[in-house]
């Protein structure tokens with residue numbers, strides 16, 4: 001049993017697991033240009049907040065190696081333009097902008113273009129390595145919280161293929177598998193594009209975790225019928241008060257957890273916090289093409305010209321969240337005090 005990887009950086013080549021093709025094909029593709037990187041992110045070939053941040057940072061660092069200038073000023077201008085371009089690929093996950101800003105910050109004091117190019121590659125490596133370490137730590141904390149619990153529900157894919165390795169919400173299951181603790185995971189299929197059915201089920205199977213697929217509309221019934229003990233989800237952006245944007249359908253699960261009085265956990269690295277926003281009201285929710293709803297696997301399932309609303313994320317208010325699991329520790333309410341106490345200031349406040 002092994003834990004799959006979604007991003008590989010080999011001899012200056014950026015390869016990603018093509019998540020569009022899973023689970024029927026396990027295909028790694030090479031991203032050659034900045035446009036390839038943008039396309040891979042917007043079309044969900046690579047997805048999940050940390051994974052898009054990592055991919056964008058390698059994509060930007062690799063592109064910058066070909067800037068034909070010896071002027072630092074021109075170098076910074078090109079870098080800012082390309083960073084802005086990638087940042088516009090998807091709006092909700094803050095990890096994307098966070099990673100690109102980190103790269104720009106890393107070369108702020110470079111004295112030559114050559115030095116800046118080297119620093120960019122080193123910073124992208126650091127982002128990757130730190131994410132793997134963060135996910136492992138999140139997994140350990142989550143395991144401690146889930147001690148005594150076996151039946152856990154999740155939505156979307158906040159797993160190893162959404163990060164450098166291990167994942168966030170799925171990390172305790174991978175680590176549990178390594179340590180001999182068996183969970184029974186119930187994965188919501190995650191309409192419209194089935195990250196739960198296609199990705200979570202596939203990756204947990206790779207790791208030898210017991211996973212059962214349900215449709216999103218079965219969640220309320222299943223929590224009662226199967227005696228689900230906890231729900232754990234990932235995050236795309238967490239505001240200073242704990243309000244959390246994550247895959248559409250997460251809010252439904254949070255409301256169900258409250259109704260059934262079971263814990264609702266959010267698992268995310270500190271790179272997913274946006275302390276520049278006080279609450280979740282201003283988080284931009286990505287709206288995606290209507291075909292994601294009117295068609296399934298290319299087959300039309302709704303009448304021609306159907307009017308569609310397709311928000312990709314929702315915001316769960318902090319009061320519905322039992323705890324937020326980060327690599328630095330577990331944060332409990334009152335989040336407006338405890339988030340800053342644990343994480344201190346972040347890029348949002350520094351800039």
Ligand code: MRU
Pocket residue numbers: 047048049050093156157158159162163167168169195233234235236246247248312
């Ligand atoms: O649209 P997606 O598939 O990128 O949405 C992903 C999620 O909502 C994940 O839960 C989130 O990014 C956390 S991944 C560790």
